[in-house]
Protein backbone atom coordinates (compact mmCIF):
# COMPACT_ATOMS: atom_id res chain seq x y z
CA UNK A 170 0.00 0.00 0.00
CA UNK A 171 1.51 3.32 -0.97
CA UNK A 172 1.12 6.50 1.02
CA UNK A 173 1.71 10.01 -0.17
CA UNK A 174 2.96 12.85 2.00
CA UNK A 175 -0.55 14.26 2.04
CA UNK A 176 -2.09 11.09 3.42
CA UNK A 177 -3.16 7.62 2.50
CA UNK A 178 -4.01 6.91 -1.11
CA UNK A 179 -6.59 4.41 -2.12
CA UNK A 180 -5.02 1.01 -2.57
CA UNK A 181 -5.05 -0.39 -6.09
CA UNK A 182 -7.97 -2.72 -6.82
CA UNK A 183 -7.38 -6.32 -5.72
CA UNK A 184 -6.74 -7.76 -9.16
CA UNK A 185 -4.51 -10.72 -9.96
CA UNK A 186 -2.36 -9.86 -12.96
CA UNK A 187 1.01 -10.33 -14.53
CA UNK A 188 2.57 -13.28 -16.26
CA UNK A 189 3.29 -16.49 -14.35
CA UNK A 190 6.93 -16.97 -13.29
CA UNK A 191 8.54 -20.40 -13.23
CA UNK A 192 10.28 -21.14 -9.90
CA UNK A 193 11.41 -24.61 -10.92
CA UNK A 194 10.46 -26.83 -13.88
CA UNK A 195 6.67 -26.99 -13.86
CA UNK A 196 6.26 -24.90 -10.70
CA UNK A 197 4.77 -21.49 -11.40
CA UNK A 198 3.56 -18.55 -9.40
CA UNK A 199 1.50 -15.52 -10.26
CA UNK A 200 3.07 -12.95 -7.96
CA UNK A 201 1.02 -10.61 -5.79
CA UNK A 202 3.07 -7.59 -6.97
CA UNK A 203 2.60 -6.00 -3.55
CA UNK A 204 -1.12 -5.37 -4.10
CA UNK A 205 -3.19 -5.69 -0.90
CA UNK A 206 -5.77 -8.49 -1.01
CA UNK A 207 -3.94 -10.23 -3.84
CA UNK A 208 -2.14 -13.42 -2.77
CA UNK A 209 0.74 -15.22 -4.42
CA UNK A 210 -0.88 -17.94 -6.51
CA UNK A 211 0.74 -21.25 -7.36
CA UNK A 212 0.31 -23.57 -10.34
CA UNK A 213 2.15 -26.88 -10.03
CA UNK A 214 2.28 -29.26 -12.99
CA UNK A 215 2.57 -33.00 -12.86
CA UNK A 216 2.41 -35.34 -15.83
CA UNK A 217 -1.33 -35.87 -15.47
CA UNK A 218 -2.65 -33.18 -13.15
CA UNK A 219 -2.09 -29.54 -12.36
CA UNK A 220 -2.53 -28.18 -8.85
CA UNK A 221 -3.66 -24.59 -8.38
CA UNK A 222 -2.95 -22.96 -5.02
CA UNK A 223 -5.36 -20.09 -4.22
CA UNK A 224 -7.59 -18.16 -6.60
CA UNK A 225 -7.59 -14.50 -5.61
CA UNK A 226 -10.75 -12.71 -4.50
CA UNK A 227 -14.01 -12.95 -6.41
CA UNK A 228 -15.22 -14.40 -9.70
CA UNK A 229 -13.15 -12.22 -12.05
CA UNK A 230 -9.87 -13.09 -10.35
CA UNK A 231 -10.95 -16.72 -10.28
CA UNK A 232 -11.54 -16.58 -14.05
CA UNK A 233 -8.11 -15.04 -14.63
CA UNK A 234 -6.39 -17.69 -12.55
CA UNK A 235 -8.41 -20.41 -14.27
CA UNK A 236 -7.35 -19.10 -17.66
CA UNK A 237 -3.68 -19.04 -16.67
CA UNK A 238 -4.01 -22.51 -15.17
CA UNK A 239 -5.64 -23.85 -18.33
CA UNK A 240 -2.87 -22.36 -20.47
CA UNK A 241 -0.13 -23.91 -18.34
CA UNK A 242 -1.97 -27.18 -17.71
CA UNK A 243 -2.53 -27.85 -21.41
CA UNK A 244 -5.30 -30.39 -20.85
CA UNK A 245 -4.07 -31.83 -17.54
CA UNK A 246 -6.80 -32.41 -15.00
CA UNK A 247 -7.08 -29.46 -12.60
CA UNK A 248 -6.97 -29.74 -8.83
CA UNK A 249 -7.53 -26.65 -6.69
CA UNK A 250 -6.54 -26.14 -3.10
CA UNK A 251 -6.75 -23.06 -0.92
CA UNK A 252 -4.29 -22.16 1.83
CA UNK A 253 -7.10 -21.02 4.19
CA UNK A 254 -10.64 -19.76 3.99
CA UNK A 255 -9.94 -16.01 3.74
CA UNK A 256 -11.72 -14.36 0.79
CA UNK A 257 -8.61 -13.04 -0.98
CA UNK A 258 -7.21 -16.56 -1.10
CA UNK A 259 -10.18 -18.70 -2.05
CA UNK A 260 -13.28 -16.76 -3.03
CA UNK A 261 -12.64 -17.20 -6.74
CA UNK A 262 -13.20 -20.94 -6.52
CA UNK A 263 -16.38 -20.81 -8.60
CA UNK A 264 -14.13 -20.71 -11.69
CA UNK A 265 -12.96 -24.19 -10.64
CA UNK A 266 -16.35 -25.69 -9.84
CA UNK A 267 -15.68 -28.52 -12.33
CA UNK A 268 -12.29 -29.34 -10.78
CA UNK A 269 -11.33 -31.37 -7.74
CA UNK A 270 -11.21 -28.90 -4.82
CA UNK A 271 -9.27 -30.17 -1.78
CA UNK A 272 -9.43 -28.76 1.77
CA UNK A 273 -8.56 -30.11 5.19
CA UNK A 274 -11.55 -30.68 7.43
CA UNK A 275 -10.98 -27.76 9.81
CA UNK A 276 -10.61 -25.46 6.83
CA UNK A 277 -13.84 -26.72 5.28
CA UNK A 278 -15.70 -26.33 8.57
CA UNK A 279 -14.36 -22.83 9.07
CA UNK A 280 -15.30 -21.92 5.50
CA UNK A 281 -18.84 -23.13 6.16
CA UNK A 282 -19.23 -21.17 9.35
CA UNK A 283 -17.51 -17.92 8.37
CA UNK A 284 -17.48 -17.43 4.59
CA UNK A 285 -20.76 -15.53 4.27
CA UNK A 286 -19.85 -13.23 7.16
CA UNK A 287 -16.47 -12.50 5.61
CA UNK A 288 -18.10 -11.53 2.31
CA UNK A 289 -20.13 -8.94 4.21
CA UNK A 290 -17.08 -7.73 6.14
CA UNK A 291 -14.93 -7.44 3.02
CA UNK A 292 -17.68 -5.51 1.23
CA UNK A 293 -17.06 -2.73 3.75
CA UNK A 294 -13.38 -2.50 2.70
CA UNK A 295 -14.07 -0.09 -0.18
CA UNK A 296 -15.66 -0.03 -3.58
CA UNK A 297 -12.99 -1.99 -5.44
CA UNK A 298 -13.11 -4.85 -2.93
CA UNK A 299 -16.91 -4.83 -2.90
CA UNK A 300 -17.08 -4.94 -6.68
CA UNK A 301 -14.51 -7.77 -6.79
CA UNK A 302 -16.98 -9.74 -4.69
CA UNK A 303 -20.00 -9.07 -6.93
CA UNK A 304 -21.66 -12.34 -7.92
CA UNK A 305 -19.35 -14.34 -5.71
CA UNK A 306 -20.46 -17.92 -5.14
CA UNK A 307 -19.25 -19.75 -2.06
CA UNK A 308 -17.99 -23.02 -3.49
CA UNK A 309 -17.28 -25.82 -1.05
CA UNK A 310 -14.51 -28.36 -1.55
CA UNK A 311 -15.53 -31.68 -3.05
CA UNK A 312 -12.60 -33.51 -1.45
CA UNK A 313 -11.83 -33.19 2.27
CA UNK A 314 -8.94 -34.91 4.04
CA UNK A 315 -8.71 -35.88 7.68
CA UNK A 316 -5.64 -35.50 9.81
CA UNK A 317 -2.60 -33.35 9.28
CA UNK A 318 -1.36 -34.36 5.84
CA UNK A 319 -2.45 -35.71 2.50
CA UNK A 320 -0.26 -36.41 -0.50
CA UNK A 321 -1.44 -35.63 -4.02
CA UNK A 322 0.07 -37.56 -6.90
CA UNK A 323 0.08 -35.21 -9.88
CA UNK A 324 1.85 -37.78 -12.02
CA UNK A 325 5.60 -37.96 -11.51
CA UNK A 326 5.33 -35.31 -8.83
CA UNK A 327 4.12 -35.61 -5.25
CA UNK A 328 2.71 -32.65 -3.40
CA UNK A 329 1.96 -32.64 0.32
CA UNK A 330 -0.89 -30.63 1.80
CA UNK A 331 -0.13 -30.14 5.48
CA UNK A 332 -1.94 -28.54 8.38
CA UNK A 333 -1.14 -28.05 12.03
CA UNK A 334 -4.57 -26.68 12.82
CA UNK A 335 -5.27 -23.36 14.46
CA UNK A 336 -2.80 -20.53 13.83
CA UNK A 337 -3.60 -17.62 11.47
CA UNK A 338 -7.00 -19.30 11.05
CA UNK A 339 -8.46 -22.58 12.30
CA UNK A 340 -7.43 -24.56 9.23
CA UNK A 341 -4.26 -23.09 7.72
CA UNK A 342 -2.73 -25.35 5.14
CA UNK A 343 0.63 -25.28 3.44
CA UNK A 344 1.58 -26.89 0.14
CA UNK A 345 4.97 -28.58 0.13
CA UNK A 346 6.88 -30.12 -2.76
CA UNK A 347 9.27 -32.47 -0.94
CA UNK A 348 11.50 -33.19 -3.94
CA UNK A 349 11.99 -29.58 -4.93
CA UNK A 350 11.72 -28.33 -1.31
CA UNK A 351 9.31 -25.60 -2.34
CA UNK A 352 6.79 -24.42 0.26
CA UNK A 353 3.64 -22.37 -0.29
CA UNK A 354 2.76 -20.99 3.14
CA UNK A 355 -0.44 -19.00 2.70
CA UNK A 356 -0.76 -16.29 5.33
CA UNK A 357 1.27 -18.19 7.92
CA UNK A 358 4.16 -16.26 6.37
CA UNK A 359 4.23 -12.82 4.77
CA UNK A 360 7.39 -11.31 3.34
CA UNK A 361 8.07 -7.58 3.60
CA UNK A 362 4.68 -7.20 5.21
CA UNK A 363 3.50 -7.19 8.81
CA UNK A 364 1.83 -10.43 9.89
CA UNK A 365 -1.87 -10.37 9.06
CA UNK A 366 -3.46 -11.06 12.42
CA UNK A 367 -7.20 -11.49 11.77
CA UNK A 368 -8.35 -10.55 15.27
CA UNK A 369 -11.82 -9.12 14.80
CA UNK A 370 -13.67 -9.34 18.12
CA UNK A 371 -16.44 -10.16 18.61
CA UNK A 372 -16.91 -11.68 15.14
CA UNK A 373 -13.71 -13.70 14.76
CA UNK A 374 -11.16 -14.25 17.50
CA UNK A 375 -9.86 -17.63 16.34
CA UNK A 376 -6.34 -16.50 15.43
CA UNK A 377 -3.84 -18.02 17.91
CA UNK A 378 -0.47 -16.30 17.91
CA UNK A 379 1.24 -18.81 20.20
CA UNK A 380 0.20 -21.74 18.04
CA UNK A 381 1.09 -19.73 14.95
CA UNK A 382 4.66 -19.25 16.22
CA UNK A 383 4.87 -23.00 16.92
CA UNK A 384 3.66 -23.76 13.38
CA UNK A 385 6.39 -21.54 11.97
CA UNK A 386 8.90 -23.77 13.77
CA UNK A 387 7.31 -26.76 12.02
CA UNK A 388 7.58 -25.00 8.66
CA UNK A 389 11.28 -24.36 9.23
CA UNK A 390 11.72 -28.02 10.14
CA UNK A 391 10.47 -28.97 6.66
CA UNK A 392 13.74 -27.38 5.47
CA UNK A 393 12.27 -25.64 2.43
CA UNK A 394 14.68 -24.04 0.00
CA UNK A 395 12.12 -21.86 -1.73
CA UNK A 396 9.34 -20.23 0.29
CA UNK A 397 6.32 -18.69 -1.41
CA UNK A 398 4.66 -16.50 1.23
CA UNK A 399 0.97 -15.61 1.22
CA UNK A 400 1.93 -12.06 0.33
CA UNK A 401 5.34 -10.63 -0.61
CA UNK A 402 8.40 -11.85 -2.45
CA UNK A 403 9.55 -15.43 -2.81
CA UNK A 404 12.65 -16.19 -0.74
CA UNK A 405 14.48 -18.87 1.20
CA UNK A 406 13.93 -20.22 4.69
CA UNK A 407 14.89 -16.84 6.13
CA UNK A 408 11.46 -15.59 5.11
CA UNK A 409 9.93 -17.94 7.71
CA UNK A 410 12.45 -16.90 10.34
CA UNK A 411 11.72 -13.21 9.85
CA UNK A 412 7.97 -13.79 10.18
CA UNK A 413 8.50 -15.84 13.34
CA UNK A 414 10.90 -13.31 14.85
CA UNK A 415 8.40 -10.52 14.30
CA UNK A 416 5.49 -12.41 15.86
CA UNK A 417 7.63 -13.54 18.78
CA UNK A 418 8.93 -10.03 19.45
CA UNK A 419 5.43 -8.60 19.21
CA UNK A 420 4.07 -11.20 21.63
CA UNK A 421 6.86 -10.75 24.15
CA UNK A 422 6.65 -6.97 24.10
CA UNK A 423 2.86 -7.01 24.45
CA UNK A 424 3.08 -9.30 27.46
CA UNK A 425 5.74 -7.15 29.06
CA UNK A 426 3.63 -4.03 28.67
CA UNK A 427 0.51 -5.80 29.88
CA UNK A 428 2.21 -7.15 32.97
CA UNK A 429 3.47 -3.63 33.71
CA UNK A 430 -0.15 -2.48 33.72
CA UNK A 431 0.00 -0.57 30.44
CA UNK A 432 -3.52 -0.24 28.94
CA UNK A 433 -4.11 -1.91 25.59
CA UNK A 434 -4.60 1.31 23.62
CA UNK A 435 -1.28 2.62 24.92
CA UNK A 436 0.40 -0.67 24.06
CA UNK A 437 -0.99 -0.40 20.52
CA UNK A 438 0.33 3.13 20.18
CA UNK A 439 3.80 2.29 21.50
CA UNK A 440 4.27 -0.95 19.60
CA UNK A 441 2.84 0.44 16.37
CA UNK A 442 5.55 3.11 16.44
CA UNK A 443 8.25 0.66 17.51
CA UNK A 444 7.49 -2.01 14.92
CA UNK A 445 7.21 0.55 12.12
CA UNK A 446 10.63 1.89 13.08
CA UNK A 447 12.12 -1.64 13.16
CA UNK A 448 10.62 -2.51 9.75
CA UNK A 449 10.34 0.78 7.86
CA UNK A 450 9.99 -0.95 4.50
CA UNK A 451 7.29 -3.46 5.43
CA UNK A 452 3.81 -3.09 3.99
CA UNK A 453 0.48 -2.99 5.80
CA UNK A 454 1.52 -1.60 9.20
CA UNK A 455 -2.18 -1.37 10.06
CA UNK A 456 -1.92 -5.03 11.08
CA UNK A 457 0.43 -4.27 13.97
CA UNK A 458 -2.42 -3.03 16.14
CA UNK A 459 -4.52 -6.12 15.45
CA UNK A 460 -1.58 -8.24 16.56
CA UNK A 461 -1.09 -6.22 19.74
CA UNK A 462 -4.77 -6.52 20.67
CA UNK A 463 -4.74 -10.24 20.01
CA UNK A 464 -1.69 -10.96 22.17
CA UNK A 465 -2.94 -8.57 24.87
CA UNK A 466 -6.32 -10.29 25.11
CA UNK A 467 -4.81 -13.78 24.79
CA UNK A 468 -2.07 -13.39 27.32
Ligand SMILES: [Zn+2]
Nearest residue numbers: 253255356365
Ligand atom coordinates in the same frame (compact mmCIF):
# COMPACT_ATOMS: atom_id res chain seq x y z
ZN1 LIG B 1 -5.40 -14.80 5.67
